Amino acid sequence: MQASGDPSPDSGRTVGVLLSGGLDSSILLGDMLFHGQRVQPFYIRSGLVWQREEMAALAQFLRAMAAPRLAELVVLDLPLDDLYGEHWSVTGRAVPDGASPDDAVYLPGRNALLVIKAALWCQTRGIGELALGVLGSSPFDDARSPFFENLEAALNCPPAAPIRLTRPLAELDKRGVMELGRDLPLEWTFSCIAPVDGLHCGACNKCAERMTAFRSINARDPTRYSADGKR
Ligand SMILES: [Zn+2]
Known part of the structure; x- marks a missing residue:
């Protein structure tokens, strides 16, 4: 399991990958390319408060990973402000801070919503697999096997x-x-x-998780965090 060095032979098969611009899905993409996979990347544009920064980072990451096996990013629109209303992900107010528990950042229906448009795009264009960068340690019910087994069954009707x-x-x-x-x-x-001004705030739940992630492997954190960390 590594993401550098000589890549494997081309698998000849294309797999869709849902990207959020974050660590997990980006690492998944890099690992799949390394293992010879042809990849069709997707980003779902939902209008949440971090979208602009997320998309900018993702564009840079894909440029850095450019390879013949990597197809052009497909961006699919799925606005959620009408559904989420006054939720912090739409308003940017009362965002869970670095001391909040993992489940404070749950977004209702998140994985179902993300999967549905990308999966249908794949199904209507002959791609038979959609990969997600979901970790086994995720605390959310919609990140576990029963959820995905049921969703997959519904999509395969x-x-x-x-x-x-x-x-x-x-x-x-x-x-x-x-x-x-x-x-x-x-x-x-x-x-x-x-x-904050296009940078990581350095104070929210996800920034805290990101800092811990780099520390966990004793790696230098290359992230530019906002100097004031205020929200
Ligand atoms: Zn933050």
């Missing part, structure tokens, strides 16, 4: 083209994923849910 939903990182915790991706250009990933 005839006459829809068959599709598999895969979670290649499901056996790993955050530290394991960081080890996998330690040689990737992770400075071009974005995790913050309360960006």
Whole structure:
């Protein structure tokens, strides 16, 4: 399990990958390319407060990873402000801080919403697998096997083209994923849910998780955090 060095032979098969611009899905993409996979990347644009920074980082990451096996990013729109209303992910107010528990950053229906458009894109264009960078250590019910098995079954109802939903990182915790991706250009990933002037705030739940992630593998954190860390 590594993401650097001589890549494997081309697998000849294309797999869709959902990207958020964060560490896990970016590392998944790098690892799949390394292992010879042809990859069709997706980003779902939902209008949440960190979208601009996330998309900017993702564009840089994909540029850094450019390879014949990497298709052009497909951006799909799925606005959520009408659904989430006054939620902190839309308003940017009362965002869970660095002392909040992991489950404070749950976004209702997140994985179902992300999967549905990308999976249908794949099914209507002959791609039979959509991979997600979901970790086994995720605290959320919609990141576990029963959820994905049921969603996959629904998507595969005839006459829809068959599709598999895969979670290649499901056996790993955050530290394991960081080890996998330690040689990737992770400075071009974005995790913050309360960006300040285009930078990571350094004070929110996700920034705290990001700092811990780099510390867990004794790697230098290349992230530029906002100097004031205020939100
Ligand atoms: Zn932050």
